[in-house]
Amino acid sequence: MTEKHLKEGYYFWSGDVAAAEGAIAAGCRFYAGYPITPSSEIAEQMALRLPQVGGRFIEMEDEIGSIAAIIGASWTGERAMTATAGPGISLMNENIGLAVMTEVPIVVVNAMRGAPSTGLPTLIGQGDLMQARYGSHGSYEIISLYPNSIQETFDLMFDAFNLAEKYRVPVIYLLDGLLAHMYERVYVPPREEWEKRIVRRKRARKGQLPYEPDEDLVPPMPLIGEGFRIHATGLTHDERGYPNLTPQAQEKLIRRLNEKILRHEREIWKVEEFMTEDADVIVVSFGGESRAVKAAVKKARKEGIKAGMLRLITIWPFPWEYIRKYSADFIVAELNYGQIYHKVREYAETKVHKLNKMGGEIHTPDEVLKRIREVSGK
Amino acid sequence: MSIMEDLRREEEKLLRTERLPHVWCPGCGIGIVLNAFLRSVLRRNMDPNKLVVVSGIGCTGRAAGYVNVDSFHTTHGRAIPFAVGIKFARPDLNVVVFSGDGDLFAIGGNHFINAARRNHDLLIIAVNNFTYGMTGGQHGPTTPTGAYTTTTPYGNPDRPFNIPHLAISLGAPYVARWTTYHVNQLQNSIHKALGMKGFRVIEIISQCPTVYGRRNYMRSPLSMMEYFQKNSIVKNDATFEEMELTYNGKIVVGEFRSVEDIPTYEERYEDIIRRAQNEGGD
Amino acid sequence: MTENKKFKRRATVRVLEERCKGCWYCVNYCPTKVLVVSEKLNSKGYHPPEFAENIEENKVCIACHLCELYCPDFAIVVEELK
Amino acid sequence: MKVEIKFGGLGGQGIITMGFILANAAALYDGKECVFTQDYSAEARGGASTSEVIISDEDIDYPHVEKADYLVLMSTSAYRDYIHKLKDDGILIIDEDLVRLPEGENRKVYAIPATKIAEKLGNPIVANIVMLGFFTEVTGIISPDAMMQAIKDRVPKRFWEINERAFQEGMKHAEKNL
Known part of the structure; x- marks a missing residue:
């Protein structure tokens, strides 16, 4: 038996395939999932590819079983993933709450x-942003990333796994x-190179309590x-991990679970600032929608409007400083x-305008341009 | 020192003794089942560092909190898929799901069904006390027809699951039912099941004097135990028709199915990995 | 003291009183009735059992360990005598 | 250079495949920036089906066709649905037996009996590949070699031969008739 790894080169992939391949390259070796449009091709790619690299794929009976299985698998030390839609x-x-809490x-x-x-199963939406942040009950912090190209979908998977592992979240x-x-076309570097990104x-040291945090507030993980x-x-x-149902224990634990993310938010933040430096109008966007925004910003510049785009790659924790810094x-x-x-x-100290579409399709560049013109008064 | 004494001494090491006394009510049968489980583990000479206990939520769900092995108290109904993740990722571990009837068969019923169908290599210890104990005695998926609970004040109109029926129909290679009265048979059954592979299911009829017994004319722990003693009939290899379990009726117990050598999901997947890496070049 | 020899194995029962919740399975299922409900109360307010062997009445612990198996609270240790 | 191409027809005609092969050829074998999108709403034969390809020398922002340079059609309903997407000086490429153009359609039209040619080759399923051969020759935006490689990536080996013939026939039809 020999493991079959991706070779260096160019690939023509869908986002789903790039997400799966990015995850595998980033060391993911366990996937449990339940098919749902438009994420099913991730499961299909994982089913094909994971056993080729010695990993494991299982199609569970539902999404609840899927996430429970990856939480269990993660405790064995595997980098584990599932994929789904709203x-x-x-x-x-x-169970996202369980993963946060444990x-x-x-x-x-x-x-x-x-x-x-x-x-709209086959069409685009961006309505789950607040759900990503607040979907489970309770007060917690979570990390959420959002690429906007197929290359980035591949590359950002390394960040996703690294951040999950670093902050145990x-x-x-x-x-x-x-x-x-x-x-789109994706460049995959040689394996030696991508493995350096992992x-x-x-890992917990012998004798250390399983939930005894280091200075960074993250407890090393026992397996x-x-x-x-x-x-x-x-x-x-x-x-020790033992139940302690007192207000004091709750205060201590929940503060730490929030703070371990917030204290490191600047390390987690990733944004793209496009022509923002001298901009009078900045369009904030993310994911597929930002493709239209960038095209519109270029058109606006041609018309002499000082427009820019701030693309959030990290959605949560919210990169608020990048809002604050612009006038x-x-x-x-x-x-x-409107989410x-x-x-x-x-966070803005200036005017904030909406540009909403309920989903199904992204704005056209001309629709964004029209709004930029309105806001800039030109 | 005798073997039994040895066992008892070793058993203490498998308990998180600093957490005792446990949360279960006086006379609750879960402790008896846990006791039998730990003794079986010791009799098997299993490496405690390779043993994992996963529980869901509810009274029985607290069992994971008392065993001094890698142990997980998960979300309601999700013990089985959580355990599937562990076992599938690390097939060398012995993974046991220790949970209650409401957790495993109501909210978690779909996971039970599908994990059994796939024949994951898990031992399922299903403690059936006929009720949702921790939430105060509501009726659940195993409450016998006619029984009184806080949500069946006129008697339960539901028809309960017959767990061995369910497990056998799904192809589970080992299926047994005991009551907490049958301490020795129970221990032997767990001991045997621990030595087998595949999706093994042991249902243990257990007493909940606090919220079930007192609404069904069995107020004290002992009266529930006496009920088990008087009404249970050992019938190994019983047919489907014979596996009776009814309100105020017979409790048929025994080892109902024991089959070796059905390939587990984990074993079949090893073959998938071989094929994925050998076939079709690269 | 002659009765003593009838029993191949002998033991005493140690009760971890603080773990006991007073269900009396041990007292009830002891085949030789060497356990009785004690007068004392543990800190949770339960009466733990106590070992009350009475050789004259043939109430002798025969080290069957059944009380250990029935105890839901891990509160009983049977210690065999050499 | 930036070229926007929209394909339209009915589910089952291989409209998605056409777009994918062209895009794959451009991205991997002609080394261009390229985005391929498809409409998922009709996977069964009969419903409307469309796919889009944008090929460029530079990064592509907006991934959909704003105004198509080429509209490649295999049904009259697709003409009705997508003609508004074609630039005023855009070019129509159609299966002449399947697309009935209305009076007054004054844009440049390249027509081919692709389905009939495919039938003559023994398999109507390769009509889309005939169209692609025709498209390749007519537009010149993509190299035939890149297209053939992309076709081989997409179809099983045992169908390579018939697909290659279909592609050649499409190209020949363009050479002969234009």
């Missing part, structure tokens, strides 16, 4: 489609119906089968009725 995320949210690194891909409910990897099914999780005699529970727990007016272009708009308003 309806599946809705089902997974309870500090288990997992990557959950959500290829967003038109919603609520079954919505679920990473919600947002895609959308456009990216999932769109094809950051492994901190199953190595004699740590771990106990993990979704109940509020102490540093331009903002337009938030998103395929929902990130509210976050931008929270």
Whole structure:
């Protein structure tokens, strides 16, 4: 038997395939999932490719089983992932909370489609941004990334797994119906090179309590089968992992779970600033929608309007400093009725305008340009 | 020192004794089942560092909190898929799901069905006390027809699951039912199942005097135990028709199915990995 | 003291009183009735059993360990005598 | 250089495949920037089907066709659905037996009996490949070699021969008639 790894070169992939290949390159060796449009091709690619590299794929009976399985697998030290779309995320949210509470690194891909409910299964939506942040019950911080090209879909998977492992937290990897099914060329570097990008999780030292944090507030993770005699529970727990149902224990644990992310938010933030430096109007966007925005910004510049684009690659924790630092007016272009708009308003000291489409398709560059013209008064 | 004494001493090491006394009510049968489980593990000479116990939510769900091995108290109903993830990722581990009837068969029923169908290499210890104990005694998927609970104040109109029926129909290679009265048979059954492979299911009828017994004319722990003693009939290899379990009726117990050598999901996947790496060049 | 020899194995029962919740399975299922409900209360308010062997009445622990198996609270240790 | 191409027809005609092969050829074998998108709404035979390809020397931002340079059609309904996407000086490439153009359509039209040619080759399923051969010769935006490689990537080996013949026939038809 020989493992079959990707060779260096150019590939013509859909976002779904790039997400799967990116995950495998980033060291993912365990996938449990349940098919749902537009993410199903991720499962199909994983089913084909994981056993080729000695990994494991399982199609579970539903999304709840899928996320439970990857949390279990992650405790064995595997980099584990599932992929779904809105309806599946809705089902997974309870266990996303379990992964947050028990500090288990997992990557959950959500290829967003038109919603609520079954919505527009084959088309794009961006309505799950707040769900990515607040989907499970309770007060917690989570990491969410969102690429906008097929190359980036591949590359950003390394960040997704590295951040999940570094901070022992679920990473919600947002895609959308456009990216999932769109094809572009992807360059895959030689294996030696991509393997250098992989950051492994901190492993618990003998004698260290399983939830005893290091200075960075992240406890190194003990693994199953190595004699740590771990106990993990979704109940509020102490540093041994034992339930401790007191207000004091809750205060301590929940503060740390939030702070371990917030204290490192600057390391987690990733944005693209395009022509923002001298801009009078900055369009904030992300994912598939940002493709139209960038085209519109270029058109606006040709007309002499000082427009720019701020593309959020990290959606959560919200990269608020990048809003605060500009004195331009903002337009938030998103395929929902206004979600990130509210976050931008929270931090902007200037005017914030909406540009919404309910999903199904991204704005055309001309629609964005029209809004830029309105806001800039030109 | 005798073997039994040895066992008892070693058993203490498999308990998180600093957490005792446990949360279960006086006379609750879960402790008896846990006791039998730990003794079986010790009799098998299993490496405790390679043993994993996964529980869901509810009274029985707390079992994971008392065993001094890698142990997980997960979300309601999801113990089986969580365990599937562990076992599939690390097939060398012995993974046991220790959970209750509501957790495994109501909210978690679909996982039970599909994991059994796929024949994952898991031992399922299903403690059936006929009720949702931790939430105060509502009726569940195993509450016998006619029984009184807080949500069946006029008697339960539902028809309950017959767990061995379910497990056997799904092809589970080992299926047994005991009550907490049958401490020795239970221990032997778990001991045997631990030595087998595939999706093994042991249902243990257990007493909940606090919220079930007292609404069904069995107020004290002992009266529930006496009920098990009087009404249970050991019938190994019983047919489907014979596996009776009814309200105020017979409790047919025994080892109902024991089949070796059905390939597990994990074994079949090893073959997938071989084929994926050998076929079609690269 | 002659009765003593009838029993091949002998033991005493140690009760971990703080773990006991007073279900009395041990007292009830002891085949030789060497356990009785004690007068004392543990810190949770339960009466733990106590070992009350009475050789005259043939209430002798025969080291069957059944009380250990029935105890839901891991509160009983049977210690065999050499 | 930036070229936008839109394909339209009915489900089952291989409209998605046409777009994919062209895009794959451009991206991997002609080394261009390229985006391929498809409409997922009709996978069964009979419903409307469309796919889009944008080929460029530079990064492509907006991934959809804003105004097509080429509209490649295999049904009259597709003409009705997508003609508004074609530039005023854009070019129509059609299966002449399947697309009935209305009076007053004044844009440049290249027509080929692709389905009939495919039938003569023994398999109507390769009509889309005949169209692609025709498209390749007519437009000159992609090299025939790149296209043939992309066809081989897409279809199983046992169908390479008939696909190659279909592609050649499409190219020949263009050479002969234009």
